Amino acid sequence: MWDYTEKVKDHFFHPRNVGLVEEADGVGEVGSLACGDALKLTFKLDDDERIREIKFQTFGCGSAIAASSALTEIVKNKTLAEAEKVTNQDIADYLGGLPEQKMHCSVMGREALQAAIENYRTGETSKRELEGEVICSCFGVTDKEIEAVVRENNLTTVEQVTNYCKAGGGCGGCHSDIQDIIDRVGRPMSPVTPKPAEAAVTSAAARQLTNIQKIRLIEQTLDEQVRPALQADGGDLELIDVVGNRVIVALRGMCAQCQVAGFTMAEVVEKKLREFVSSDLVVLEEKDT
């Protein structure tokens, strides 16, 4: 069971501002039934572009509903210029935090707000237009969206990006693209994982490994630690190459078609390799052709 804060529970059990604003000035819709969560946001403005009324409708889990409710409370009575500055982290903070794997719920809130503001400005009545290039085709996430969550939340791993915006949580085929975005956006900062002390110890150990030793250790770790877990999801993986600290693997079997294997890969493969081989390893996926 998820460990939700009292504030999350409060907003889930007593959501504020539910419904649709009539004759709304802005409408924003994100998500879909297939994805497992979706949010429709509508607002009405004062004469001075202040949000007078805002309502939401959400299909999703407890934290998705709580995040939507929190968002409406945060931006109510704010001017559009102020509302635009609200980040997903603001939503999470307002709720006293969200489980890491549920952070995408807060991102959905911010995206719906942006879509609604965009809708007000451009007068577009259709669903939000995709800005930028679609990186994760499983969940329809663009490079702009990934950049935004990486920047706003100082994300450093593909796994975190998946937690925050679902990108990479499907087939996993976009992991290297996501890594590129992280590298591009990433400011010099200490990574969240692993902890500096551990990193010092293990990378010191890693330096003593020859390439052959490292590859053998990676193979062994994949065999013993990773494959059994991956096979629980009906798939398998193959080690393609090791280039520096980059481990290139390919998904096989059911995993190759599975839309969520990528999540498992970030969660299991990279974590285990960092634990057993070297903390600086980055796992990249080569798409099976």
Added chain:
Amino acid sequence: MDNNATSRVADEVIQEMMPYFTESYGNASSMHSFGGVLRHKIDRAREQVAELLGCETEEIVFSSGGTESDNTAIRGVLESFPDRRHIVTTRVEHPAVRTTCRLLQRKGYRLTELVVDSKGQINLDELREVVTNETALVTIMYANNETGVIFPVEEIAGIVKGAGSVFHCDAVQAAGKLPVDLKKTPIDLLSLSGHKLHGPKGVGVLYIRKGTRFAPQMVGGHQEFGKRAGTENVAGIIGVGKACELASKCMKEDNKRVKELRDRLEGKLLEKCPDARVNGDRRNRLPNTTNISFEYIEGEAILLQLDRLGICASSGSACTSGSLEPSHVLRAMGVPFTAVHGSIRFSLSRYNSQEEIEYVILKMPPIITYLRSLSPFSAEHDATVKSPEDRKQELSLD
């Protein structure tokens, strides 16, 4: 109402077990009467289990639970047939079987996973086709944990034996809920778990039919006829024995009552909640299980609302599992993603009361209505909210 996850330990079982945690803590293998007397208690438990399953006491091996029994059965048989490299199972097995089989596939075994239809049932003709004398083992569950769908184990056993292969059956959900008679049904190995039938956790049973070739997977002791080494979990074994005795005694009566409760719960929920559907074959299910999908809402949200009212259930939704992946069983049945996300399983036991059922019938429909009132989707504009892309994605996800 989540008894397929685990069940309440019967008072009678606890009473039986208690002395063996306190004054009578001996080792049944000891050459003194302090420990030695426990041998008789274990023998008695073996009789109680054998009676429930309709088999002989020497065919009962106690283990640490359903998962160990499944793992041991599969590996133990394969090791005895080194020349046969083919395993047959289904897409809807419990992870204890599914993961083991897939691990063995990785080690070079050929694995056939039978598909199921929309009712959750396998096709026996397909089984006939795939089982050959190359097949080391067929492992198929007695009844599914998520939907309660019962597999035709007698026919399966007949087909497997006809082809000269070995049949293991994971009966963790069926034991104590369905009459099992191993004298009539030629199952070679069968797993059951203590805590699913009002016994304690940490103890299970592996039935191994006499004459079945099997290599022990836990060695280093003579216990359990040399088939499972390790000092006996005396209290646990006594507990599961008592639980089996109670099941033998109460099953018929319990089932009648539990089925009435389940049917009333299911019928009323379907009646009061539009856009709800039962997952799995309604005419061929465990009497205690119902798995219902409520469209347009998400399972975790339903569970949280139920939990606040003290109602325990489970869901096949992705959000409850911590991954983005919803139930493999419902997906194998071709249940649309939209319905998998909103699936709720209730699984009852002899300890559920009519009052509890009425309480859920009273409380659940408003929760569904309420959550739908939060949702941007509904039956009326279902056709309009789904863009062609969404529809396409749904199809490709199946």
